[in-house]
Amino acid sequence: MSYAEELREETEYLDNTLAFLEKQLENEINSLPGARQKLINLRKDMWENTVHYTNDFTRLTEINQYLAEVNIQTAYYVNNRNKIEKYKKLLDSPYFGRFDFIEDGTFDREKIYIGLDNVADPKTNRFFVYDWRAPVSSIFYRFELGRAYYKAPAATISGDVVLKRQYKIHNANLKYFFDFSIRINDEILQEVLIRNSSAKMRNIVETIQKEQDLIIRDNKSELLIVQGVAGSGKTSVALHRIAFLLYDGLKSKINSSDIIIISPNAIFSKYISSVLPELGEENVRQATCDEIFSKTVNGRLKTETRSEQLEYLISSQGTEEGDIKTQSIAFKGSEVFKEILDRLIRHWERHMIIFDDIYYDGTTIETRQLLKNRFLNNKIGMPVAKRLKRMENMVLEKIHPLQKKSLGKIEKIVQQSDGHDFEIKPFSRLLSIKRSKIFLEKLRKVTRVDYTNLYRELFNKPGLLLKLAGGLELPAEIEKITALTRKTLNSGKAAYEDCAPLLYLKLKVEGGDLYAVEQVVIDEAQDYYPLQYEVFKLLFGSAGYTLLGDINQSIENKERPALDVSVTGIFDKRKTVRFTLKKCYRSSFEINNFAQKILGEGNDSISFERHEAEPEVVFRETQAEIEHALTAKASEYLKQGYGSIAVITKTARDARDIYEKLKDSNRIKLVDAPEAEIEKGILVIPAYLAKGLEFDVVLVHDASSANYSTGLDRKLLYIACTRALHRLALFYTGTKSPFII
Ligand SMILES: Nc1ncnc2c1ncn2[C@@H]1O[C@H](COP(=O)(O)OP(=O)(O)OP(=O)(O)O)[C@@H](O)[C@H]1O
Numbered sequence: 001m002s003y004a005e006e007l008r009e010e011t012e013y014l015d016n017t018l019a020f021l022e023k024q025l026e027n028e029i030n031s032l033p034g035a036r037q038k039l040i041n042l043r044k045d046m047w048e049n050t051v052h053y054t055n056d057f058t059r060l061t062e063i064n065q066y067l068a069e070v071n072i073q074t075a076y077y078v079n080n081r082n083k084i085e086k087y088k089k090l091l092d093s094p095y096f097g098r099f100d101f102i103e104d105g106t107f108d109r110e111k112i113y114i115g116l117d118n119v120a121d122p123k124t125n126r127f128f129v130y131d132w133r134a135p136v137s138s139i140f141y142r143f144e145l146g147r148a149y150y151k152a153p154a155a156t157i158s159g160d161v162v163l164k165r166q167y168k169i170h171n172a173n174l175k176y177f178f179d180f181s182i183r184i185n186d187e188i189l190q191e192v193l194i195r196n197s198s199a200k201m202r203n204i205v206e207t208i209q210k211e212q213d214l215i216i217r218d219n220k221s222e223l224l225i226v227q228g229v230a231g232s233g234k235t236s237v238a239l240h241r242i243a244f245l246l247y248d249g250l251k252s253k254i255n256s257s258d259i260i261i262i263s264p265n266a267i268f269s270k271y272i273s274s275v276l277p278e279l280g281e282e283n284v285r286q287a288t289c290d291e292i293f294s295k296t297v298n299g300r301l302k303t304e305t306r307s308e309q310l311e312y313l314i315s316s317q318g319t320e321e322g323d324i325k326t327q328s329i330a331f332k333g334s335e336v337f338k339e340i341l342d343r344l345i346r347h348w349e350r351h352m353i354i355f356d357d358i359y360y361d362g363t364t365i366e367t368r369q370l371l372k373n374r375f376l377n378n379k380i381g382m383p384v385a386k387r388l389k390r391m392e393n394m395v396l397e398k399i400h401p402l403q404k405k406s407l408g409k410i411e412k413i414v415q416q417s418d419g420h421d422f423e424i425k426p427f428s429r430l431l432s433i434k435r436s437k438i439f440l441e442k443l444r445k446v447t448r449v450d451y452t453n454l455y456r457e458l459f460n461k462p463g464l465l466l467k468l469a470g471g472l473e474l475p476a477e478i479e480k481i482t483a484l485t486r487k488t489l490n491s492g493k494a495a496y497e498d499c500a501p502l503l504y505l506k507l508k509v510e511g512g513d514l515y516a517v518e519q520v521v522i523d524e525a526q527d528y529y530p531l532q533y534e535v536f537k538l539l540f541g542s543a544g545y546t547l548l549g550d551i552n553q554s555i556e557n558k559e560r561p562a563l564d565v566s567v568t569g570i571f572d573k574r575k576t577v578r579f580t581l582k583k584c585y586r587s588s589f590e591i592n593n594f595a596q597k598i599l600g601e602g603n604d605s606i607s608f609e610r611h612e613a614e615p616e617v618v619f620r621e622t623q624a625e626i627e628h629a630l631t632a633k634a635s636e637y638l639k640q641g642y643g644s645i646a647v648i649t650k651t652a653r654d655a656r657d658i659y660e661k662l663k664d665s666n667r668i669k670l671v672d673a674p675e676a677e678i679e680k681g682i683l684v685i686p687a688y689l690a691k692g693l694e695f696d697v698v699l700v701h702d703a704s705s706a707n708y709s710t711g712l713d714r715k716l717l718y719i720a721c722t723r724a725l726h727r728l729a730l731f732y733t734g735t736k737s738p739f740i741i
Pocket residue numbers: 189192193202203204207208209212228229230231232233234235236237550553585586691692693694722
């Protein structure tokens with residue numbers, strides 16, 4: 001077929017699709033006022049015809065019937081409005097791709113158009129467009145021309161792909177289309193990747209790569225681990241995977257409230273917040289690691305945040321305090337410490353809960369031995385706090401009949417005393433209540449659990465930690481770690497590394513399963529320690545997990561077995577799968593190659609062939625000259641049209657410092673805490689907060705050997721450089737960092 005004929009056919013197809021969409025939109029718009037009015041009437045009826053407060057069961061049933069009807073109508077109305085939104089969006093660009101497929105055993109050439117949502121006529125069952133998540137659409141992402149197959153719900157369907165085509169449709173106009181093979185596929189990606197970055201992450205639905213698609217569509221695995229180099233699309237894949245799991249057509253479809261994303265900080269949460277809405281889905285629940293770990297403990301103890309911890313770690317390198325803190329973090333995140341906490345709970349059950357004989361009104365209710373035996377031998381699978389509460393209730397039940405007797409006795413005593421003739425009953429009751437209160441307080445001294453105290457005891461009680469750690473390997477500086485922790489806890493504070501252990505104790509002692517979710521997605525998974533994963537397991541119960549991370553971006557710990565066997569062992573899922581993403585899509589070829597050299601041997605990132613200028617390493621005699629050079633570069637790139645420029649520093653303190661110096665001559669924004677907003681323009685930001693983000697241009701402030709020389713510095717420098725899409729420049733005085741090769 002000639003190009004002109006193809007164009008005519010495609011234009012016709014687009015017109016038909018748009019006409020169908022317009023009709024659908026019109027129908028939905030027409031039915032909206034009716035649905036709205038129906039809902040208003042129903043609410044009015046309910047208000048007028050039912051009581052607003054009642055103890056009467058029959059009236060309650062009546063209210064419930066109304067409420068059920070209101071809920072149905074509300075869902076209908078909301079659905080109506082969502083459809084209007086969907087059709088409007090699709091009318092702008094209903095599809096972006098197509099492939100033609102001849103299924104084995106047939107001679108029909110089926111044209112499969114792919115877009116953000118299904119567009120189908122329910123009357124004729126005709127599909128104008130298939131949702132990118134539909135099973136058939138996987139062919140578009142996974143196969144070139146030739147043999148192909150996809151897994152339909154009932155069977156695997158095979159056939160031949162005879163055409164693959166990509167479209168640019170904007171404002172309901174077909175701008176262009178072209179057919180592609182593998183090579184052109186790369187060119188399309190080139191075009192997408194050459195674009196400037198934006199303050200919010202974008203969807204990649206038109207150019208999902210095969211290796212990414214395999215992760216996105218995996219709905220069988222219960223634990224899915226992705227190790228991917230910087231810029232390989234881990235976060236993008238995670239979000240598209242969520243959209244896939246939310247897809248209506250999926251048998252195992254779940255709702256947005258069933259999924260939670262754990263992200264490193266609020267900056268990152270905001271950065272990724274636009275992708276799911278772009279894909280036509282509601283945003284799912286998000287929690288930052290601070291929300292999970294520090295906030296839960298906060299209120300009892302003043303807690304350090306993850307950023308504060310990192311800032312301290314980075315700034316205190318080379319000092320004894322810094323070294324103790326590093327060891328303390330690794331120790332408290334380890335499986336060894338988990339074992340110590342488990343032993344602490346067992347020890348506490350057996351030796352630290354002091355039972356006493358229980359008397360009430362001169363009668364022995366329980367002996368201490370009986371209480372202890374009952375506690376140690378009953379319901380041992382139940383969390384300790386619940387078992388103690390159960391015991392408390394049992395004792396209270398026993399004293400209940402005695403309370404009445406005791407009241408009678410009190411009344412008699414009060415009668416015998418002078419001056420209470422008219423108030424015998426109320427006065428006696430008061431005395432009885434007071435007595436019960438004293439009793440309860442005494443009882444609760446034994447049955448009430450305070451996990452923060454328990455944790456304090458571990459460090460306060462001389463020799464307890466060492467005794468519990470018998471046979472386990474402890475860090476060299478355990479005495480100093482204990483002393484530091486004692487000091488912090490006794491001043492009413494908890495370091496960030498104490499939060500996960502505290503939460504672990506809380507969940508073990510009081511019981512867990514706080515979040516009812518089915519899928520947990522953990523981004524920057526390399527940053528969590530085994531004990532933190534143990535907490536996730538307690539918090540999220542039997543949920544499925546997707547963990548995405550990059551071992552080379554784990555800031556503080558060197559030997560952490562993140563993302564491998566230890567995680568697999570903790571979650572102990574039957575269906576576990578591991579994927580590796582090696583290709584970097586973010587940075588230009590030159591920037592990625594430069595960044596890989598920072599890491600040295602043994603990393604296996606493959607650069608996508610998108611060529612741009614070589615990174616610059618700029619020497620200046622003084623800091624003042626560096627600041628001048630930074631300003632000049634930033635302005636130059638801004639003029640060249642780069643929208644986002646990050647001056648990346650090592651610490652937040654450096655960021656504040658450089659901001660103060662540059663702010664008068666530039667429109668510049670400081671990002672020194674996770675609450676800050678990321679905007680277009682020039683930003684000054686420390687490397688650990690820039691993690692996960694990207695910028696058109698990265699300017700690394702002070703890349704000298706004095707500033708970047710340790711193992712931790714190497715990772716920070718790597719993180720900083722891998723944030724750049726198009727331009728990278730590093731500035732230094734004295735000698736440059738040994739990691740710059
Ligand atoms: N298939 C793709 N098509 C187009 N762009 C892609 C694709 N995969 C990744 N990208 C782009 O590459 C960049 C990096 O993606 P993303 O942030 O998801 O990577 P990451 O692995 O999470 O990176 P990091 O570990 O450095 O945070 C983003 O701009 C993303 O849009």
